[in-house]
Amino acid sequence: MIAPILEEIAAEYRDRLVVAKINGDDHPEIVRRYGVMGFPTLGLFRDGEMVHRIVGAKPKRRLLADLDGLF
Template identity: 40%
Template sequence: MAENLQEFTDANFDADVLKSSEPVLVDFWAPWCGPCRMLMPTIEELAGEYAGKVKIGKVNTDENQQTAAGYGITSIPTVMLFKDGEMVDKVVGAPPKEHFVKMLDSAVG
């Protein structure tokens, strides 16, 4: 996993995402999901580009079903942006990188 990319789990989601002082982009994914694997390089690039401004990480929905169910994740990849403990943006599928740049810039701007 990329250096600036974090692994969020059922155990750390509350502390690392909801109580974070900076915006958090969360990629809900699974290893068997083709579109998730296609999206991974984009998420890794963003983690490097937004280091220090936005926390970026992934939730493996197979291993962290409680968190995935709690947010109603029925299709993956689903990417959610959290700010001040609230989900402020969401996208399902694998849009181009520019879509995520706009999401993140609105959160940090």
């Protein structure tokens, strides 16, 4: 449900942002490492550290509002 929105954001902000997706069922070690409690969970990373987390599906405008000023 959120994948098409993330693809749009990745294309529009490709010069400032890298979007990577993982399947939490296939990578439970990553889910545990970052304390993911539900899907979808989006993490914004800077220099290898998570600096912001968004939980739940949101429309594109809300995602961008949540990320405003972070990248």
